[in-house]
Amino acid sequence: MADIQQLQKLSTQVRRDIVRMVHAVSSGHPGGSLGCTDFLVALYNGVMKHDSNNFTMDGKGEDLFFLSNGHISPVYYSVLARCGYFPVEELKTFRRLNTRLQGHPTTHDHLPGIRIASGSLGQGMSVAIGAALTKKLNHDNSIIYSLHGDGELQEGQIWEAAMYAAANKVDNYIATIDYNGRQIDGDVDNVLSLGNLKAKFEAFGWQVVETERGNDLVSVIEGLSKSKSYIGKGKPIVNIMKTEMGAGVDFMMGTHKWHGSAPNDEQLAKALGQLEETLGDY
Amino acid sequence: MKKYTYTEKKDTRSGFGVGLQELGKTNPNVVALCADLIGSLKMDAFKAENPERFFQVGIAEANMIGIAAGLTIGGKIPFTGTFANFSTGRVYDQIRQSVAYSGKNVKICASHAGLTLGEDGATHQILEDIGLMKMLPHMCVINPCDYNQTKAATIAIAEYDGPVYLRFGRPSVPNFTDANQSFEIGKAVLLNEGTDVTIIATGHLVWKAIEAGEKLAEQGISAEIINIHTIKPLDNDAILTSVSKTRCVVTAEEHQMHGGLGDSVAQLLSRHLPTPQEFVAVNDSFGESGTPDELMSKYGLDTIDIINATHKVLKRK
Numbered sequence A: 001m002a003d004i005q006q007l008q009k010l011s012t013q014v015r016r017d018i019v020r021m022v023h024a025v026s027s028g029h030p031g032g033s034l035g036c037t038d039f040l041v042a043l044y045n046g047v048m049k050h051d052s053n054n055f056t057m058d059g060k061g062e063d064l065f066f067l068s069n070g071h072i073s074p075v076y077y078s079v080l081a082r083c084g085y086f087p088v089e090e091l092k093t094f095r096r097l098n099t100r101l102q103g104h105p106t107t108h109d110h111l112p113g114i115r116i117a118s119g120s121l122g123q124g125m126s127v128a129i130g131a132a133l134t135k136k137l138n139h140d141n142s143i144i145y146s147l148h149g150d151g152e153l154q155e156g157q158i159w160e161a162a163m164y165a166a167a168n169k170v171d172n173y174i175a176t177i178d179y180n181g182r183q184i185d186g187d188v189d190n191v192l193s194l195g196n197l198k199a200k201f202e203a204f205g206w207q208v209v210e211t212e213r214g215n216d217l218v219s220v221i222e223g224l225s226k227s228k229s230y231i232g233k234g235k236p237i238v239n240i241m242k243t244e245m246g247a248g249v250d251f252m253m254g255t256h257k258w259h260g261s262a263p264n265d266e267q268l269a270k271a272l273g274q275l276e277e278t279l280g281d282y
Numbered sequence B: 001m002k003k004y005t006y007t008e009k010k011d012t013r014s015g016f017g018v019g020l021q022e023l024g025k026t027n028p029n030v031v032a033l034c035a036d037l038i039g040s041l042k043m044d045a046f047k048a049e050n051p052e053r054f055f056q057v058g059i060a061e062a063n064m065i066g067i068a069a070g071l072t073i074g075g076k077i078p079f080t081g082t083f084a085n086f087s088t089g090r091v092y093d094q095i096r097q098s099v100a101y102s103g104k105n106v107k108i109c110a111s112h113a114g115l116t117l118g119e120d121g122a123t124h125q126i127l128e129d130i131g132l133m134k135m136l137p138h139m140c141v142i143n144p145c146d147y148n149q150t151k152a153a154t155i156a157i158a159e160y161d162g163p164v165y166l167r168f169g170r171p172s173v174p175n176f177t178d179a180n181q182s183f184e185i186g187k188a189v190l191l192n193e194g195t196d197v198t199i200i201a202t203g204h205l206v207w208k209a210i211e212a213g214e215k216l217a218e219q220g221i222s223a224e225i226i227n228i229h230t231i232k233p234l235d236n237d238a239i240l241t242s243v244s245k246t247r248c249v250v251t252a253e254e255h256q257m258h259g260g261l262g263d264s265v266a267q268l269l270s271r272h273l274p275t276p277q278e279f280v281a282v283n284d285s286f287g288e289s290g291t292p293d294e295l296m297s298k299y300g301l302d303t304i305d306i307i308n309a310t311h312k313v314l315k316r317k
């Protein structure tokens, strides 16, 4: 496990990457990306067993991660690049013509680190379950991880998948929910309330872990360790992780407005003023 | 070549929003549903003015189509709103069974169709929606060309009894059609009379067809230009009349070549008037991230592509 200060620096740099990437093309999704930065930084730096130098689609012997809420591609790309999956320089090409860094992640352009296209919400849990079943068939005791938006949970397919995973004891799988309470049209509670999410997953037969401070690296790592402790115990595991959309940039927090808007020049400068350049900008 | 001008570029989705707002005032049976994309679909005004007739369903498109089908039972006229991809492919069986086969009066209104959605990339850039929807028996498929026409189409489909797929987009494009046009479903609009070639375009490609027509005129080629806003039912008479005069045809659309407007035209002509045809359309490929202009150029959907297709088809006459 990398030390916390190191991870902290990485988180700050990833946040800089995110705001710079979306600013450069005046499009993309900074809000959820900033909120999930600490999670992805922790996951790829100590929690998951993975090999960024020798990416293979099959990932045999490795833990695998699936991003179901594909719109938060900026954080995903930055973390993958800074882990060595592809050159950090390539972040410059985000959303530009002929890039491998498509607006939503894709396998179509063979970007190392990506194993399925996402962007149309609600499909990633099913895919993760399939990959978890293959791990079992291959006698590979690695772990499958996935991340989902809370608004995304409104999609029916998620609950088809949830029912399947519990009924079939898919217990080599940890799904994390980005429980930020916000989506495009406003607060999740106002758009379509999820009700008691913990009780819902429990009723579906899942082991529930709650991470209260999803923007605190220590708390995130604890939540993931606790989740891992339930692997192989007969139930799929869900890590309901409270985060703040826009975390790390004061004016992007406390609102849904930065779900999918890019900062202008002035806003970028203000955001970067709050995020120290720790590992060098791309 | 008849001269077309415009004072403003506007997005077709805003034409939908304004049309829907007007329906809110004029037709008490019109109700609207959205799946967490109110701003993108420009449904804010209808929602604000008719809160009891607006249903936010969350990110649950299949449920939205089912609820819309149910709302028709008792006389409501539901307009559903989400991106074109999530309006069609995502919910195809729900549309097929609960709307089309059941003959329900649902208006499926779809924004961000095609490549011009831009930077979000291929996951969102559906180029198969016209094909998917036109294959459904009795589904009416409409793809207007500008803001004014989209507004007029939105108002017109409320009066039409039956399922409709209304396709529009995100980018600002020349708004050149008449602000007070009457929109007749299934009726082609003859934009320019010509003798050498018939250019049949739909949606965002209509303006590019006009631009191509101007360039071709400079080269001494007389193009007849037809705006097909209704792909199904297709205006067979208008097409046959034109093509029997020009004897060659170019179709242009922001869609896959397979399954689009070009297919419908080819099918018509092969049965009644076999004619050389060239297709300006996406050639069996997904899209990608980029600006709308870059993408239209890279995937061969630009003015120059219509011109080149015309030269090609003229040689085949």
Ligand SMILES: Cc1ncc(C[n+]2csc(CCOP(=O)(O)OP(=O)(O)O)c2C)c(N)n1
Residues within 6 Å of the ligand: A031, A032, A033, A069, A071, A072, A119, A120, A121, A122, A148, A149, A150, A151, A152, A153, A178, A180, A182, A183, A184, A245, A259, B035, B036, B037, B059, B086, B090
């Ligand atoms: C099937 C589908 N429907 C609609 C959308 C459009 N869309 C993209 S992100 C989003 C909101 C997602 O909310 P949430 O999962 O909470 O993510 P957050 O806004 O917190 O990042 C919507 C509706 C989509 N990408 N896919």
Ligand SMILES: [Mg+2]
Residues within 6 Å of the ligand: A149, A150, A151, A178, A179, A180, A181, A182, A183
């Ligand atoms: Mg959310």
